[in-house]
Amino acid sequence: MDDINKKILNILQNNYRISYKELGKKVKMAASSVHNRVQRMLDEGIIKKEDTNINPMKAGFETVAILGLSVDPLKMNKVAEKIASYNKVQLVGITTGDHDVIASVITKDEKSLWRFINEKIKTIEGVRPKINVSSFIDIFKMSHKINFKT
Secondary structure (H helix, E strand, C coil), X not given: CCHHHHHHXXXXXXXXXXXXXXXXXXXXXXHXXXXXXXXHHHHCXXXXXXXXXXXXXXXXXXXXXXXXXXXCHHHXXXXXHHHHCCCCEEEEEECCCCCCEXXXXXXXXXXXXXXXXXXXXXXXXXXXXXXXXXXXXXCCCCCCCCCCCC
């Protein structure tokens, strides 16, 4: 990734609604060139989607939790892909450490979380019975921003 793409990403993270014309001025390129670069980063999955950052607890979702799962090693990718398919899941990944897979989940309340774990997560083939759950009491920072030094 070159320095121009890093500059574009830094700017987009702070204002994803900026026009290509304005973005072009900031990186000293034509709007069409900036558009092509952004489109390429979207196509390559560098930019997942244009989005806004919302604090779920302030938006009416009482429960934000981290699930730590033990998973059959031969089924880790399939388990992670299945978990990623649920709308309640914000982040899921295969990890090192005490858990094989960790997922961040947002639900309306604790009862909804309990149902989601028991009706969805525990029924996935390869997920072992013990699931560690940590729920947030409050959120002080929630960001998807990456600081690209340029």
